[in-house]
Amino acid sequence: MLTNEKVQTRLVEKFGEQVSNFQEPYGMLTFESPKELNLKVLNFLYDDEELKFRFLTDVTAVHYPENKGKELAIVYHLHNLSDNLRIRFKVFTDINTPDVYTATGLYSSANWQEREAYDFFGVNFVGHPNLKRIMNVEEMDYFPLRKEFPLEDQTRVDKDDEMFGRG
Amino acid sequence: MSEHHIKLPEGSIEKTTTTLNLGPTHPATHGVFQNILELDGERIVSAEQTVGYIHRAFEKLAERRPLGQITVLTDRLNYCSPPINNMGWHLTCEKLLGLKIPKRVDYLRIIIMELARISDHLICNSIVGVDAGAYTGFLYVMQYRELIYEIYEEVCGARLTTNIGRIGGFERNFNDIAFQKLEKFLREYPKVLKEFETLFMRNRIFMDRTMGTGAISAERALNYGFTGPNLRATGVDYDVRVHTPYSSYEDFQFKVPVGTTGDNYDRWLVREQEMWESISIIEQAYQKVQEFKGTEADVFHADAPEYYLPPKEAVYTEMEALIWHFKIIMGETNIPSGEVYNSVEGANGELGFYLISDGGRTPYRLHFRRPSFIYYQAFEELIKGSMLSDTIITMSSLNLIAGELDA
Numbered sequence: 001m002l003t004n005e006k007v008q009t010r011l012v013e014k015f016g017e018q019v020s021n022f023q024e025p026y027g028m029l030t031f032e033s034p035k036e037l038n039l040k041v042l043n044f045l046y047d048d049e050e051l052k053f054r055f056l057t058d059v060t061a062v063h064y065p066e067n068k069g070k071e072l073a074i075v076y077h078l079h080n081l082s083d084n085l086r087i088r089f090k091v092f093t094d095i096n097t098p099d100v101y102t103a104t105g106l107y108s109s110a111n112w113q114e115r116e117a118y119d120f121f122g123v124n125f126v127g128h129p130n131l132k133r134i135m136n137v138e139e140m141d142y143f144p145l146r147k148e149f150p151l152e153d154q155t156r157v158d159k160d161d162e163m164f165g166r167g
Numbered sequence: 168m169s170e171h172h173i174k175l176p177e178g179s180i181e182k183t184t185t186t187l188n189l190g191p192t193h194p195a196t197h198g199v200f201q202n203i204l205e206l207d208g209e210r211i212v213s214a215e216q217t218v219g220y221i222h223r224a225f226e227k228l229a230e231r232r233p234l235g236q237i238t239v240l241t242d243r244l245n246y247c248s249p250p251i252n253n254m255g256w257h258l259t260c261e262k263l264l265g266l267k268i269p270k271r272v273d274y275l276r277i278i279i280m281e282l283a284r285i286s287d288h289l290i291c292n293s294i295v296g297v298d299a300g301a302y303t304g305f306l307y308v309m310q311y312r313e314l315i316y317e318i319y320e321e322v323c324g325a326r327l328t329t330n331i332g333r334i335g336g337f338e339r340n341f342n343d344i345a346f347q348k349l350e351k352f353l354r355e356y357p358k359v360l361k362e363f364e365t366l367f368m369r370n371r372i373f374m375d376r377t378m379g380t381g382a383i384s385a386e387r388a389l390n391y392g393f394t395g396p397n398l399r400a401t402g403v404d405y406d407v408r409v410h411t412p413y414s415s416y417e418d419f420q421f422k423v424p425v426g427t428t429g430d431n432y433d434r435w436l437v438r439e440q441e442m443w444e445s446i447s448i449i450e451q452a453y454q455k456v457q458e459f460k461g462t463e464a465d466v467f468h469a470d471a472p473e474y475y476l477p478p479k480e481a482v483y484t485e486m487e488a489l490i491w492h493f494k495i496i497m498g499e500t501n502i503p504s505g506e507v508y509n510s511v512e513g514a515n516g517e518l519g520f521y522l523i524s525d526g527g528r529t530p531y532r533l534h535f536r537r538p539s540f541i542y543y544q545a546f547e548e549l550i551k552g553s554m555l556s557d558t559i560i561t562m563s564s565l566n567l568i569a570g571e572l573d574a
Binding site: 025026028030054055056057058060062063075077081084086088107108109111112113116120133134135136144145149151 | 218219222224226227228230231262263387389390391392403405410411505506507508510517519521523531532534536540541542543544545573574
C-alpha cells in the first residue's frame with residue numbers, strides 16, 4: 001500500500017534536494033519543486049511503477065503578492081486511483097516571467113484547467129496547444145484573480161474598517 | 168464512413184463543410200454554452216466548445232466572504248442538485264475547522280444528498296429521453312422531482328437555490344412533515360422509477376439511438392479527468408463516497424454500478440442504477456435516523472458556537488449568544504490558517520473544494536473542482552464522426568450544467 005512516506009522517499013531518491021518543503025496539511029502530502037522541473041516530476045509520478053499518479057484531479061493557481069520572486073503558485077492535485085492516495089504538488093513562478101511547462105501532453109484534462117489558470121492569473125503554460133482565455137472575453141488585458149484587484153470598492157465610506165475593529 | 172456519402176464524379180463539385188453554431192442559447196443545449204460545429208453533410212468533422220457565458224467569478228467573490236456566506240455561491244454551481252454542493256462546502260469548512268459532527272446530522276445530510284442525486288439523475292436521464300424523441304417520460308417524472316423539492320422546502324424553505332444546512336449541521340431540525348413527505352417519496356417513487364425504466368431500457372428506438380454513440384474508453388476517460396457516472400459508465404468503479412467516505416457513508420451498504428462501453432446508453436443505465444442505490448441509501452439512513460431516541464433525536468447540529476448561529480431566543484436574552492450572533496453575521500471570526508482539499512461525490516462526479524486560508528476572516532483562495540467543466544473537454548473526441556442528432560444526445564447524457572461549467 002502506498003503511503004505519504006513512501007511517495008516522499010521515492011521522490012527524494014529521484015530528485016534529491018530539488019523536491020522540497022514536504023508537508024502534510026490535513027493528511028495530504030504537499031511538496032514543491034522548481035518550476036523548470038514540473039514536467040519531470042509529473043512524468044515521474046505518472047510513469048513510476050509504484051507511484052502511478054495517473055489521475056489529475058485539479059490544476060489551479062494561487063497569487064501570493066508578498067512572496068517576491070515566487071508570486072504565483074501552480075497547484076496540481078494528483079490521485080493514485082488504485083492505491084487511493086492523493087498528493088498536492090506545487091511549483092512557484094515569478095510573476096514577470098510566469099512561464100511554466102504545460103501538463104497537457106500527460107493529462108488531457110489539464111487543457112482547460114490551464115486555460116483557466118491563464119485566464120485568471122496569467123500563468124503562461126509553455127507548449128499549451130490552445131492557450132487563450134476561457135471564462136473572460138479575449139479583449140481583457142488583465143488577470144482578475146490576482147490580488148491587486150480588490151473586490152470591494154475601496155472608497156466606500158459607509159463601512160469604515162475601524163468601526164469593525166479592523167483599522 | 169465514406170459509404171454514407173453520395174459519390175460524386177471526381178472534380179465535379181468542390182467538397183465543402185458547413186459551420187453550425189449550436190448555442191449559446193439553443194433549446195437543445197439545455198444551458199448556456201456554445202458549440203461551433205464543422206459539418207460534412209450531417210457528420211461532425213470538428214467541434215469547438217466555448218464556455219464562460221454565465222461566468223460569475225465565484226472564486227473571486229469568495230475571497231471577500233466569510234465561510235457561511237459562500238454557501239449561497241455553491242448553490243449556483245450545479246443547479247440540478249444544489250444540496251450536494253452546499254453539503255460539500257460545509258464538509259470542507261468543517262474539515263478546515265476540525266469540527267466533530269454528530270452521527271444524526273451525517274445521516275440527515277446523506278438523506279438530503281441522495282435526494283439531490285436522484286433529482287439530478289432523473290432530470291438527466293429524462294432529458295436524454297427527450298432528445299431521443301420521448302417526451303412523455305420527462306413530463307411524467309417531473310412530479311416526483313417536485314416531491315423532492317417539497318422535502319427541501321420543508322427542511323430549508325427553498326426549492327432551487329437551497330442554501331441548505333449550515334457549517335456544523337442544519338439550521339433547524341427536520342419537522343414531521345418533512346419525514347412524512349420523505350416516506351411518501353420512498354413509497355411512491357420506486358414504482359415510478361420502474362415504469363420510467365420500462366419505458367426506455369429495452370425500448371428499441373431508444374437503444375438504437377444511444378448505443379454506440381458518444382463512447383469513450385476507460386483509459387481516455389481517466390486521462391480526461393472524467394469522474395462520476397460518466398467515468399463509471401466506462402467501467403472504472405471510482406466513487407468518492409467509497410474511496411474517501413465523508414459524512415459517514417462508510418456506515419451504508421450500496422453498490423457502485425459500472426458500465427462497459429462508456430456510450431450514451433451505458434451512461435443512462437449507470438444513472439438509472441444509481442437512483443436505485445440512492446433509494447436504498449435513503450431508506451437505510453432514514454432507518455438509522457429513527458433509531459435515535461430521547462435527546463439524541465433532537466440533535467441537528469454540532470456544538471460550534473463560533474460558526475453555528477445561536478437560537479434567536481438566546482440572542483435576545485443572553486450576552487454570549489448575542490456576541491456570537493453578531494460576530495457570525497458580520498463575518499468577524501478569524502478562520503484557522505491552513506490548506507484543505509475536500510471532495511464529495513456530486514451528481515456529475517468529484518466536486519472538489521480547494522480552500523486556502525491565511526488566518527483571516529475570509530478564504531485567501533477558494534477553487535472549485537467542477538466535474539462537468541473538466542469532462543466537457545472531451546466532447547469533441549466523443550462526437551467526432553458522429554451524426555449531428557447523436558451529438559445532442561451525447562451532450563445531454565454527459566449532463567453538462569452551465570452553472571457548473573462556468574462557476
